Amino acid sequence: MSVYTLFSNGKLTMGDDTDIFSGTTDQTLETVFNSVEESQEYLISLSIYDLVKFFDKLSHLWGDRSHPVQTRFGTTGLNFLLYWFRENNILDVLNTSLRGNCEVMDDFCNIPGTNHNVMAYPRGIICHWLAGNIPMLGMLSLCQGILTKNANVIKVPKSGGEVIPNLLSSFNEISYRNTSGHLIDGEKLAKSIAAVYVDTEDQDAHKELSSRAHVRVSWGGLEAVESIMNLPRKYGSEDVIFGPKTSFMVVGKEHLASEEHASVIAKRASLDVSLLEQRGCNSPHTIFVEKEFTVKPEKFAKLLANQMEETAKRYPRHEVLTTDTMNILRVRAEYDMRAEAYYPTSTDWTVLYSEDDTGLATPCFNRTVFVRPIDNVMDVEMLCSHITQSVGVALSSDRKREFAKRVMAKGVDRCPDVGTMTAYEAPWDGMFSMDRFVRWCKI
């Protein structure tokens, strides 16, 4: 069993902060778990408002253009975290997730509209297995783990695994006194968190991680999450699984009355396609556009292509792998030959349109989106299942409600407006994560 400890006891423990294999190897998992468990007491002593303030300050710290976290990770999804960690957003998520009153984290409170007095207790230690597709996602589940006053151990992915430890190392830059004069010490708080790397094949290590966890959070593809779910676990532990899901988008006639208006939708759609490089489960790969209105689906595809080009200038594409290039070129050639393809000379983005293609396209990622005509957006109901995460909508509010009820009955979890598909919010994948991270206790 080789355990690389990357962040522990409030400090970065990597020799080279870009290389996860430079993490120290002299700690056992038992030592790591004991350390975070012992440090949890300080975390529990803080009020929920102290923690909200902490993250708000962290957001401002990372938002400083000259801060190393911003200069290093500013183009890799960090700026979404800055928004998420702001006080008003976190309070919104907390209140939504915790029965309408975040103060249940500190004391017994009445659930609004009932006679019940409850308090939310942390479950203990949350172990997070992160995926490599979007390293920043790990901070979201970690943040919620901290807000619910749990100790946290993060098993980082091989690719992008250095991100979380480096973010954690800036926690010790936050130190302030709350309104009661108590010192809120970021380094002490960070001692309740550890980040490690163990090899995917190291079953002994994974079993140990699993057996110590009161909550197991797993992000990833099917093989990854199933491997975690099948590990031996602590009796009574909770699983929060963010497994493989796919998303798509629908554009209704009400937004196709003019080119001008359709361009606005196309611009928003381009953001959903471009951010996260379509690697998120909430990223759309297919856009269904209602037929027979002023702006035809093929025209919408062209408008989208224009907007993809503009969006690529604002949000340049990340590094492309050779395998990605081949996939992109394959679909481009195929559509050039039998349908329509719009793209620049580079591999930055691709919009593909076919009159005849139906159903969900096989994802190509890397800002490759398939536009398909449809008679009525309600017909996509048949395409939805429990593995459909989000369907982005450009519909009137009445149609949106009707549409949402239909697709959600089939398993869809979210119907965000086009342009907001990539926003991570609560609930997620049908769950309020923080609700799962606590024990509800009643007097």
Next chain:
Amino acid sequence: MIYDDLLKFPPYSISEKEKHSLFKDALRETFDHHFNSCKPYRKFCEKAGLSAPLGDFDLTDLPYLPTDVFKKMRLSSVDESSVVRTLQSSGTSGSIPSTVVIDNVTRTRQVKTLMWLLSNFLGKERRPFVIIDVDPSTSSIQQQTITARTAAIRGFLPAASTASYCMSIDTDGNMSVDIPKLIKDLEKVESQGKRAVLFGYTYVLFSYAAKSLLDQGIRFSLSNASIVHIGGWKKLQDEAVNKQDFNNTLNQVFGVPEGQIIDAYGFTEQLGLIYMDCEDGVKRCPLVADIVIRDPATLEPVPDGEPGMIELITPLPHSYPGMAILLDDIGKVVSRESCKCGRHGTAFEVIGRATEAEIRGCGDVLAESLTGVV
């Protein structure tokens, strides 16, 4: 056709400058044929701003197809009645193979080109071949569809005075190297002092033949023989075996000098063309081919010496629009000067297949999980 005129010259006899005009004429002829005969390809070219008759052009202007397109589409530039064979690549487990259609013109060019190239390296005289593979005659000659593997073996046979096979296949389709037969065949050519050719797939030759003989302490002295291997280095790369290790082992076991161990690079979509190691250890483009190296992100040609995705260009294919193919192998142009052995042609190196691991995550839903048709 102009292509046949190119074969009248020795493969590496003409410098880049001299080659320019004749090669481009052949490409022009081929392009016009495919443009006029293959509707999807025509649309593809028109999108790229090209049409027939093709005027003056730069090689880098030619629209190229990624190999994967042939996994999705059956592209043909001839009537179906002219198709004499369908060739399929050896797809990896679970993957879809490439399919290309072959007419008599293409087939003839493939055979002639391969012999033209082989004779330049192995000599004009036919030589006894010891082949570490299955006898291709076990696949019916009449079969409409054959694998590229079978086609490759068959393609080399005209260069053979005799051919013996050292691989058996059981009723379940499992193949295994027949070591005793291999030993017997090699002992025979060794005792006869003939300039044999040992031929096989790179991985099989090393891992199943050479290593087995090495472990058994069996050695040969085939100093006047040649080894020709094809199929690429991916599997050996995964086992951390590099070209030098490979050559050293084969030299140790078979006694064939390193300069006579020839790595032949080729692929289904331009079958008939193989790029073999010159004495200076690099591959050269013969008169009927040329290479462009492209940046994976920008798709622009990169300067000589820089790595990128390999695109190979040839007027060889007649029945399908395979004249410019982009591969997922990484390579680089090493030189445009002639070799010390006198061979001309752009020299390039195949660095290997991309080894980047695909990042999978929660957004990666298997295609087969998606259901439903609206």
